Amino acid sequence: MAYDHEEQEQLATLQEWWKKNGNVMTWVLIAALAAYAGWTGWKYYQNNQAVQASQLYDELGKAVTAKDNVRVLRAATDMEQKFGGTTYAQMAALAAAKATFDANDLTNTKAQLQWVIDHGRDLEYKTLAKIRLAGVLLDEKAYDKGLEVLGGDVAPEFDSALADRKGDILVAQNKIDEARAAYQLALDKADPGNPSRQLIQIKLDAIGGSATKAAA
Structure with a gap:
């Protein structure tokens, strides 16, 4: 016999328990696996976002060095639209504000600083943007x-x-x-x-x- 009497009783008990609770346990297991998969996917997404944002920030830095404000603003806008939740987006907006200020393009300077104030996630960057924007408004007598x-x-x-x-x-x-x-x-x-x-x-x-x- 494949099972002795005691083993058969244990198997019957297990089958009865599974009949009553198996469906619930299956859904619990599925939920746990889904949560793990979601967390793993989210971490991958965050890491991927950070890598792409870093690459775009490097491009913006090169544009700043070249004093190519068209590229600077394009990179900053792309960063804000695609990676607005990252620290790189705040840094990019502040860098773009500095570049446009140096070029006397105060309209874009104010726009970039206001973006950080409105959409920045870190209070330090938001505060720095406030101080710089207030300085521009002071120059404009506003x-x-x-x-x-x-x-x-x-x-x-x-x-x-x-x-x-x-x-x-x-x-x-x-x-x-x-x-x-x-x-x-x-x-x-x-x-x-x-x-x-x-x-x-x-x-x-x-x-x-x-x-x-x-x-x-």
Whole structure:
């Protein structure tokens, strides 16, 4: 006999259990396999996206070096449309903004910086884009828009630079007391070894120093 009596009883019990629960277990197994396959596929997709985005970012870098802003903007646009969820897209937009700014193409500069603010996933890049866009708006004398851009959530490590930019705009608006407060905040937030501290202090002194000194 292929099975003894005890084995036959165990087999019968197993068959009965499978009859009651086998369908459920099959679906559980299928769901587990599907989840694993989905996770594996997602990781492959992410890695593939990163590789392609890296290659496109390299192309953008070459275009920046060649000062070919047509290629720069094409690469940046492709990056934003195809790989907008990657860090490379934010970096590409900031690089394109710098290239177009150097070429005095402020329309595209503002567009690239605004893309980072609107679509960037990292607060650090978004904050940097805000500071740079506010600088462009300052040059264009769009002071209220510049201050508006500087609002909202920002990365703490940029608190000093953001307050400094705000001070610049307030000086341009002749709001000297508010500018003093902004520059003082910029100094307070700057690391002791930050080379920008000296420039901030010069600007603060130029409008009468701190609020306390001005009152004295």
